[in-house]
Amino acid sequence: xxxxxxxxxxYHESLLDKMDQRGFPTCEAMHECIIKKWNAKVRQQDxxxxxxxxxxxxxxxxxxILAGLNGRLSLIVGNHDNYLNDRHFESSRFEWIKPYAxxxxxxxxxxxxxxxxxxxxxxxxxxxxxxxxxxxxxxxxHDTQDERLVDRFIQETEKTYHRSPGSEETLPIxxxxxxxxxxxxxxxxxxxxxxxxxxxxxxxxxxxxQ
Numbered sequence: 001x002x003x004x005x006x007x008x009x010x011y012h013e014s015l016l017d018k019m020d021q022r023g024f025p026t027c028e029a030m031h032e033c034i035i036k037k038w039n040a041k042v043r044q045q046d047x048x049x050x051x052x053x054x055x056x057x058x059x060x061x062x063x064x065i066l067a068g069l070n071g072r073l074s075l076i077v078g079n080h081d082n083y084l085n086d087r088h089f090e091s092s093r094f095e096w097i098k099p100y101a102x103x104x105x106x107x108x109x110x111x112x113x114x115x116x117x118x119x120x121x122x123x124x125x126x127x128x129x130x131x132x133x134x135x136x137x138x139x140x141x142h143d144t145q146d147e148r149l150v151d152r153f154i155q156e157t158e159k160t161y162h163r164s165p166g167s168e169e170t171l172p173i174x175x176x177x178x179x180x181x182x183x184x185x186x187x188x189x190x191x192x193x194x195x196x197x198x199x200x201x202x203x204x205x206x207x208x209x210q
Contacts, residue, residue: 002105003042003071003189006051006114006139006180008034009080010065020142020183034187035068041188042071047095048189051139051180052078052114059089066093071189076101078114078140105192109134116141116150116177118157123174124164132174135192142181150177151203 009015010031016022024030042048048071055062062083066073067090075081075097083089084097091097101112102121111120115138122134141147157175178199180190185198 001043001191002047002049003191004049004051004112004137004180004195005182005185005189006137007053007078007142008050008055008182008187009053010034010055011057011061012055012080019144022183031065034182035065037186037188039068039070042069044070044072046071047074048072049074049076049101049112051076051112051137053080053139054078055083056080057083059083059086062086063088063090063093066090074098076112076114076139105135107133108192110192111136113138114140116179118150118153118177120177123176124162126171126174130171132176134174135176135178135196137178137180137192137195139180141179143183147179147181148206150179151206154203155207 011027013027016024016030022030024033050073054075055065073094075094077084077097077099084091103110109122109125111117111122111134117136117138120134120136125133127133141150154175154177157173160173161170162173163170178195180195184202190198
């Protein structure tokens, strides 16, 4: 099984009562909660792709945290992953480390970036039934004003119609962008199918509250 998650921010104390307002009394309490939820879901043979910003600490402490997480880990590099430059970091914990990736997940194309990519590769692709075949998974913006701007872009794009070359049919432009921010999944890595459902419900709620 493959799972995705973003912006864990281990050792980021200011996020406990600022910006994210995670509500934990200490980073240690947050770490314990995340590790418990993670390991209850992820088995050792499962793959987990982290979409950036794992830890604010240096190499040794970050390695210790990652050693406590189940699964085969891979990393899309975020702007806070400075521990990667520390010689004491055990980089072998990650099966691969990339700034950007494109892969396949259950016959769908997945675009992976720490930062939201508005015009992502394969965005217009549909299957024979007209269902979009590409998803763009991102992080970075957490649950902030920037995420509201991303949602406005998604809504505007989906209201814009386009006719592909050689086609007689005019269809709305697909915009399958999913923010894999860890708080949206209660700090639990999710499969693509699970993220699709979580994202759908969250955006519906967000738009009702506008």
